Amino acid sequence: MTITTPxxxxxxxxxxxxxxxxxDDAVHLEDADRDEYRDPYWYQGDRTYDSSAVVYPTSTEQVQQIVRIASDADVPIWTSSQGRNNGYGGPSPRVKGSILLSFRRMDKVLEINxxxxxxxxxxxxxxxxxxxxxxxxxNEDLIVSIPDIGWGSVVGNTLDSGGTYLPYGMDFQAATGMEVVLANGELLRTGMGGVPGNKSWxxxxxxxxxxxxxLFVQSNYGIVTRMGYWLMRRPEAYAPLYLTIPRGDQLEQAVDIIRELRLSGVLRGVPCFYNIISLAWQFPELGEYLGGKGALSEEQLQELADNSGLGRWGFRAALWGDGPVVEHQLAKITEAWGAIEGSSIVHDHTYTKDQWGPFESFTEKVHAGVPTMDMMNAVPTGxxxxxxxxxxxxxxxxxxxxERLASEFIRENLDENLSAGVLVTNERSLIFICNLTLVLDDxxxxxxxxxxLKKMVEHFGTLGYGEYRAHLDIMDLASEQFSFGDHSYxxxxxxxxxxxDPKGILSPGRHGIWPAAHRE
Structure with missing residues (x-):
């Protein structure tokens, strides 16, 4: 399929x-204003994904009017909640010259139940x-399932399938009930919201x-202007954990243990694990191991793991619940993890409902539903x-x-080590994130x-691997890999x-979905 994007x-x-x-103060046309809405992780000389204007509505009614104006003018709209989707294209539109609709001024918490x-x-x-x-x-005793970095939008993260870590983060359970502006300017309420006055929306x-x-997640069928988000009551006990996997050859054993702990209900939420290269980026004191020329050898990787005490892989998780239940779950994890030779479990403190903090590390904060910028601040400038x-x-x-295939691919193509983070999104699957580091001034x-990245998408697509989320620049390529039935999906x-959206006004090209006007 050929795509045209004038x-x-x-x-x-x-x-x-x-x-x-x-x-007048809510329509920004100047380059300096529009440049704020570009991905800082993209090379700034490339203007492929520039908008023509940034518009700041303050109400659903204004969004409806803007959609109708764009439809009359045959100009596409691209939406941005906070525009913090760095590394995936940020807030930039797929089609150059689109009106970028920023929701930074639609920032009201409409209801807390x-x-x-x-x-x-x-x-x-x-x-x-x-x-x-x-x-x-x-209502501070109600806690929120959050991602690692707190500056993003609740709605925006949800609509891009962004991960969060508390129990409702599993399989993206928290979002329930949406209000959506359609391409003709009409307003839709999903689910029980379709019944006027319904209290179960x-x-x-x-x-x-x-x-x-x-249908409104990773799509371009409508503009979400309101969304419900489930919260969790502060538990009687909260135990953040860090578990080490000392050697690379123990990864298979560790993953199988994690699966059984998940299937048995001991591990909830979205626990995750990182290899030593990914962990090293999070600890500035390990910077001496990074930034050199060429990939580290197997011996150097093991030395880094041993000297840091972090392991070749580090697994972060948490337990939430009644005190005796958390104690029992911790005992089950300790017993199961003990089968991994040389492994350790770091459990410094169990917090209680009445002694909720202070939390030391950013992982303790995140698993407690306390937003932070700590992870972002740990990334070196540039x-x-x-x-x-x-x-x-x-x-x-x-x-x-x-992991073997990805490591070999990265080493062969970039002469670097694989930097990996893995999100255990439910009891049966995980998302394996292969991070490609960018030196932004190079x-x-x-x-x-x-x-x-493009080569990886194509190569691993032939092996049966598909992405859960794609960078703006490779959305078409990632979509292309879902080719069963002559791309029936x-x-x-x-x-x-x-x-x-017969005129193709709303976010054309988002995650590879193009309107007829752009398809040949």
Whole structure:
């Protein structure tokens, strides 16, 4: 399939109409203003994914009017909640010249329901904002399943399948009930929200007939302007854990132990593990091992693991629940993990409902639902990343085989070591994130990494691996790998797109879904 993406330029009349809706201070046309909405991990000389304007609505009604104006002008819209999707294209639009709709001014927490433990948020609400709102309203004993970095949007992260780590993070369970602006400017409420005045809109994940909420994740069928998000009551006990896997040849054993602990219900949420290269980026004192020329040898990697005490792989997890239950679960984990020779379990403290903090490390904060920027701040200045992130069965031999193949591919193409982070998203699968490090002031290096990423998508696609999430620059390529039935999955998505957005106004090209006007 050939895709055409002509650039768009706003007419003076379109700008005038936008200003009439949101005000002059909410339509930004200058380069300096628009450049804030670019991925900082992309080489800045490349203007392929520039917008023509950044527009800041403050209400759903304004979003509806903007959509109608864009439709009249035949100019596409690309939405950005906070624009913090660094490494995946950030807030940049796939089609040059699109109107970039920023939701940073739609930042209200619309509802906090203490009895049923949920909140309702606009798309500009950050993780920091939601937690602040809980504390300000006397609901600090309700906690939020959050990602590693707190500056992003609750809605934006959800709609891109971004991971969070507390129990509701498993299989992305927290989001329930959406309000959506469609391409014709009409307003849709999903699930039980379709019944006026229904009180179960943000409580029940289905409705009557097809379940629509998932259709708006990683798609371009509508613009979500309101979303429910389930919260968790602060548990009686919370035990953050760090478990080591001392040697690389113990990874298979460790993965199989993790699977059984998950299937038995001992491990909940989204535990994750990192190899020593990924861990080293998170500990500045290990910088001497990084940044040199060429990949480290097996002996050097093991030396780094031994000297740091972090292991060849480090596994972070947490336990939440009643005190005796957490103690029992910890005993089960200790017994199971003890089968790994030389392994250790770091469990410094079990926090209680009444002694909730202070938390020391950023992982303790994150698994307690306390937003932080610590991980972001640990990244050296001038360093960014791209990622290839396939979904893999939670089986030791499957993980080891992919790790071997990915390590060899990275070494052969970039002369670097694989930097890996693995999210155990449920009891049966995981997301294996292969990070490609970028030296942002070295355009040649960034281009090599980008080219390597494209090669990885194609190569591993032939081996049966598909990504869970794709960078803006490779969305088409990642989608291309889902080729069963002559790309029946993509063709079905395109059929929906053409039906609900016949002019192709909303985020054309998002995750490889193009309207008919762009397909040849």
């Amino acid at each position: 650039g768009f330029t706003l007419t003076a009349e379109t700008v005038r109409r936008l200003v009439a809706v949101v005000g 203490r009895e049923l433990a949920y909140a309702v948020v606009e798309p500009g609400v950050r993780w920091f904002d939601l937690v602040d709102a809980l504390e300000a309203s006397g 943000h409580l029940y994940k289905r409705g009557l007939g097809p379940v629509l909420d998932p 360093i960014g990343h791209l990622a290839f992130s396939p979904v893999i069965p939670l089986v030791g031999k499957e993980v080891v085989e992919f 355009e040649a290096q960034v281009r090599r990494a980008r080219d390597t 993509r063709r079905f998505c395109e059929a929906i797109k053409d039906a609900v």
